[in-house]
Amino acid sequence: MRGAVSLAAALALPLTTDSGSPFPGRDLILFRYLRRDPLHPRGPGIDLAGTDPRAAVREDGEEERKEEPHGRLAIAQASLGRIEELSEAEWTNDETIERVRALY
DSSP: OOHHHHHHHHHTSOSBOTTSSBOTTHHHHHHHHHSOOTTSOOSSOOOHHHHOGGGOOOOOSHHHHHHHHHHHHHHHHHHHHHHHHHHTSTTSOHHHHHHHHHHO
């Protein structure tokens, strides 16, 4: 859990209950959150790889290598579609359109 969310949850506890008595354990909750404990990181998030090596997610880049050709194809198709739209405009140069189309 992120530090800001934990702090907000701890500070959101009411000071008193509906009956007017102090909220039970509120001081302890705030103390537990605010004390300096190296085993409870409050940075950007908890890194499970540092606490349990079996929980680590290891990226080998294979997913990106599989997705990249699909992304490139989608970009090329969108570009060619836009080139076709622009080719019908009066202000475009046919030679330039053909050169750009050849790139994709």
